[in-house]
Amino acid sequence: MKAGDAIELKVTPDPYVTVRYAGASGDFNPIHIDEEFARQVGLPGRILHGLWSMAQVARAATEAAGGPDKLISLSVQFRGMGRLNEEVVVSGEVTEVHEDGTATAKLEAVQSGHRIIRNAVATLRAG
Amino acid sequence: MPLPTDKIGKTYPAAVYAVGREKIREYAAAVGETNPLHFDVEAARAAGYSDVLAPPMFAVVYAGRMLGPVLFDPELEINFAMLLHGSQEFVWGRAVVAGDEISTTAEITEIAMRGELAFYVLRTDSVNQRGETVCTGTWTNIIRGVKDA
Numbered sequence: 001m002k003a004g005d006a007i008e009l010k011v012t013p014d015p016y017v018t019v020r021y022a023g024a025s026g027d028f029n030p031i032h033i034d035e036e037f038a039r040q041v042g043l044p045g046r047i048l049h050g051l052w053s054m055a056q057v058a059r060a061a062t063e064a065a066g067g068p069d070k071l072i073s074l075s076v077q078f079r080g081m082g083r084l085n086e087e088v089v090v091s092g093e094v095t096e097v098h099e100d101g102t103a104t105a106k107l108e109a110v111q112s113g114h115r116i117i118r119n120a121v122a123t124l125r126a127g
Numbered sequence: 128m129p130l131p132t133d134k135i136g137k138t139y140p141a142a143v144y145a146v147g148r149e150k151i152r153e154y155a156a157a158v159g160e161t162n163p164l165h166f167d168v169e170a171a172r173a174a175g176y177s178d179v180l181a182p183p184m185f186a187v188v189y190a191g192r193m194l195g196p197v198l199f200d201p202e203l204e205i206n207f208a209m210l211l212h213g214s215q216e217f218v219w220g221r222a223v224v225a226g227d228e229i230s231t232t233a234e235i236t237e238i239a240m241r242g243e244l245a246f247y248v249l250r251t252d253s254v255n256q257r258g259e260t261v262c263t264g265t266w267t268n269i270i271r272g273v274k275d276a
Contacts, residue, residue, distance in 0.1 A: 023157070024150075024157035025154065026192065027191065041208070051212070052158060054184065055158035055182070059158065062162075068160075068164060068165070068180060069222060071219060072218070073217060074183070074216070075214065075215065075265075076215055077213065077214045078214060
C-alpha cells in the first residue's frame with residue numbers, strides 16, 4: 001500500500017437491503033423500512049441507514065488493505081439521504097503511509113452525484 | 128429552553144452483548160461482506176481466530192445498543208423526530224470473534240448549539256471478557272429546530 005493508491009467499491013442496494021440491515025443491526029427506525037411512514041415525515045421514500053453506507057466505506061478500505069484486521073479507525077460525516085436501487089460508489093485514495101507502518105486513506109460515498117458520506121478518513125495497517 | 132449542558136459527563140451503566148456466530152454471519156451478509164473470515168469457522172481458525180471474525184463495523188451491533196437508553200433519556204430532552212446522525216468515528220482494538228462477551232459503557236461528552244442545530248456527542252467504550260478494548264465509538268447526533276434560549 002502506497003500513497004496515491006486508489007480505492008473503489010460499487011454496490012447497488014436492492015429494495016430489501018434496509019430490512020435485512022435493520023434486523024442485522026437492531027436499528028428499526030421506520031424511515032428505513034416503512035415506505036408510508038417515510039413519506040409521512042417528508043422523505044422521498046425509505047432511505048438507507050447511514051451506518052450501512054459507512055459499512056460500505058469500511059469494506060472498500062479493508063478490501064483495499066488486504067483484510068478486515070487492517071482497519072484501525074474510521075471516521076465519516078453523513079450528508080443527505082441514501083436511496084435504494086441507486087448505485088453507491090465509494091472512492092478514495094491512500095494519502096500517506098507513515099513510518100509506523102500505518103496508512104491514511106481519504107474516502108467518500110456518492111450516489112447519483114450526491115455525496116452521502118464525505119470526509120471519511122481511515123487509518124489502516126499498510127503491511 | 129436551554130440545552131441540558133449540566134448532563135455533559137453523564138455516564139450509562141455497562142450493557143453486555145454476547146457475540147454469536149450466526150449474528151456475525153447475518154450482519155456480514157447484510158452489509159455485503161464476502162470475506163470467508165466472517166462466515167467460515169475453518170477459514171477463521173486457519174487465520175488464527177478462535178471462531179468467525181466480526182467485521183469492524185459490527186461495532187454498531189454491540190455498542191449501538193447503548194444509543195437507545197441515551198437518546199430516550201428524558202434528562203437529555205431530545206426530540207427524536209428531529210434527530211439526525213451527523214458523524215461517526217470508530218477506533219478498533221482487539222478483534223471480536225463469535226463467543227466473545229462485549230461490555231459497553233457510554234458517556235455524554237458534548238452538548239452544544241451550533242447555529243440552529245443542537246449537537247449531542249456520545250462516546251462508547253467496549254471491552255471484551257478479558258478487559259481488552261475492542262472499540263471506542265464517537266456518535267455525533269444532531270437535533271434540528273432547537274431554540275436555545
